[in-house]
Amino acid sequence: MDNVADVTKYEGTPLDQVFIGSCTNGRYEDLAEAAEVLGDRKFSPDIRVIIVPASKTEYLKALRAGLIETFVEAGGGMVEAPCCGPCMGGGAFGILAPGEVSLSTSNRNFRGRQGSTEAEVYLCSPATAAASAITGEITDPREVA
Secondary structure (H helix, E strand, C coil): CCCCCHHHHCCCCCEEEEEECCCCCCCHHHHHHHHHHHCCCCCCCCCCCEEEECCCCHHHHHCCHHHHHHHHHHCCCEEECCCCCCHCCCCCCCCCCCCCEEEEEECCCCCCCCCCCEEEEEEHHHHHHHHHHHHHHCCCCHHCC
């Protein structure tokens, strides 16, 4: 059963973390979409922003195109090498504490997927993730265009 809602239903929800990437949603095209929404703006200093390209090939494409530099200069706290990280909730970074809220471009969502079973995780597009990383709350990307 799908649990899907328009971004406007959750707009304004404060975030602790934004995760852009994963093995399925960290392709070059996904990272380019996020970078396009970001433009020359900065990420909110109040949240963690984690970027994980899908593979070495995708990482190198993003690196050569200047996307990694864009994310780092915007305040992306962590641009990681392709790996299992926040998605599986058992890595060394991006693990949510009880009560924290994350917005993620990963492809699965269940309690405890990114850490604590008492955390909340919303899945979204790369464009929504980037817009929300700018504002620090769930944001429709059309609002920052």
